[in-house]
Amino acid sequence: MILVIADDFSGAAEMAGMAFRQGMRARVSTRRAHRMREGLLAMDTRTRMASSSRACQAIHALFQGIDLDCVPWIFKKVDSVLRGHVRLEIESILSLTGLQRALLIPANPSKGRVIVDGYYHIQGEPLHETFFARDPHYPRQSSSMMDLMGREGSYPVHLIEEPKHLNKEGILIPSIEHMSQVVNWANQVADSCLMAGGVDFFEALLKAKGSKPESCSANLSPTNDLPNQLFVCGSPGALAAGRLNWCHQNGIPVHECSSTWLASSDMAPPRTWVEDAIGHLQKTGQCLVTTSAEPLNHVMNGKTAASRLVQIVRHIMAGIQVDQVFVEGGETALELADAMGWHDFRVTRASSEGIPELEHHSNHLPTFIPKPGSYPWSDEWLVER
Structure with a gap:
């Protein structure tokens, strides 16, 4: 091992x-x-x-x-x-x-x-x-x-x-x-x-050290022809690198949380925000949820921002089936895994750059695709609709 x-x-x-x-x-x-x-x-x-x-x-x-x-x-x-x-x-x-x-x-x-x-x-x-x-x-x-x-x-x-x-x-x-x-x-x-x-x-x-690639691991064709794909961006670096522009170019609706709620004491996300995100998934099968693009460290610490994003994701997943959750930012990914009770994973597929699709031990949807925030998402993951 x-x-x-x-x-x-x-x-x-x-x-x-x-x-x-x-x-x-x-x-x-x-x-x-x-x-x-x-x-x-x-x-x-x-x-x-x-x-x-x-x-x-x-x-x-x-x-x-x-x-x-x-x-x-x-x-x-x-x-x-x-x-x-x-x-x-x-x-x-x-x-x-x-x-x-x-x-x-x-x-x-x-x-x-x-x-x-x-x-x-x-x-x-x-x-x-x-x-x-x-x-x-x-x-x-x-x-x-x-x-x-x-x-x-x-x-x-x-x-x-x-x-x-x-x-x-x-x-x-x-x-x-x-x-x-x-x-x-x-x-x-x-x-x-x-x-x-x-x-x-x-x-x-x-x-x-002698390992050899397997061609089957490069296949990213999803088992579900049109999976619901929820993108979660908790990385200031990804936002600075133009993640929102990438979404607009690829037709992915963006659900941006305001810094007012992120800095408030109310942990429950506004109901209308959750309903809007669910509506995007129902209509297009894709949606990105992120924090405000303004510097979060001016209003709160990063861990709290990750916690707020996770609250929104959990409410969305309670209202609609999500097949794949794409998360950028290690702290946000860990917060979500902890909140869902996911601790052990096996890799089922990976992109050409090595970004994995993880299946947690319960074998239930959604699958989990985390990556560092400073790298872009590969177009391999996007499903034509």
């Missing part, structure tokens, strides 16, 4: 989806480590928004339920722009496993996210000049990898350029500008090194 440890739900799901694309049986869990003879288990430790002490405790608790003799290798999934407790969690895993080094490749060159001379860039722009500089929880005020990793820790951080530097102890971060470099590092790294990073590195590792 391959073990993936992620700090949020969408990240865990993304890794499971990529493993499924490579022909592996894959599961996602938010509650406990399962015993699997083969395949991949992606665990969400729920620590992206936690305190540093809580993050450390969660990693230690996870390893108490794992037989490392049954795990050939571990991958630590990190946020591509290093939000969360990246260094602390990697160091905790190194300490618990007895490993002396970690190779960290958070860059995703397939999405224009690269590291050049120790500085992070997105589509040619320094990280601190992108919308991530305005992240409500982890604003990226620097593009320096050393700044992003933090200057203090139990293990040293090294910026490296060549595989011969893999013998250093600590956390090793190479410059990455092209996918070929990611592939080269994946072919060079040994199992005695903790592997950490983003989806590009993980995909390269799966291929380097």
Whole structure:
């Protein structure tokens, strides 16, 4: 069994989806480590928004339920722009496993996210000049990898350029500008090194270790010819990247919640809003529910925004059958899963980019399609009507 440890739900799901694309049986869990003879288990430790002490405790608790003799290798999934407790969690895993080094490749060159001379860039722009500089929880005020990793820790951080530097102890971060470099590092790294990073590195590792794609996993033709598709956007990054314009271009009705209700003490959504969303689904089979496009951190914290969105979704699902729920934003996805009592999932399909469709253990609709908010939805998921 391959073990993936992620700090949020969408990240865990993304890794499971990529493993499924490579022909592996894959599961996602938010509650406990399962015993699997083969395949991949992606665990969400729920620590992206936690305190540093809580993050450390969660990693230690996870390893108490794992037989490392049954795990050939571990991958630590990190946020591509290093939000969360990246260094602390990697160091905790190194300490618990007895490993002396970690190779960290958070860059995703397939999405224009690269590291050049120790500085992070997105589509040619320094990280601190992108919308991530305005992240409500982890604003990226620097593009320096050393700044992003933090200057203090139990293990040293090294910026490296060549595989011969893999013998250093600590956390090793190479410059990455092209996918070929990611592939080269994946072919060079040994199992005695903790592997950490983003989806590009993980995909390269799966291929380097011999997994082969199954063509059947690429088929996204839904079992229901015209499923009701409910999109839920709880990601400020997705809104900043133009999610509402994408909906308008694809004819998906948008149901935008006002910041007035989001900031109020009334948790129940206005009845007319719920009825409008249900009406959109009845008429078009699609609808997107989201928060106000204005910065939410001015009126409330992100977790409360996610809770409000989940309340609306639950009311909608009580009024009409929803076949697929598409959720962007790890916090929103986890809030919805918790509210519905969903903790364990298996991957049933995945897009070409590795975004999975998850079926929860009850095998009842709806299926669940979560993804990070900073990536666009693939048109593969859209159903012509």
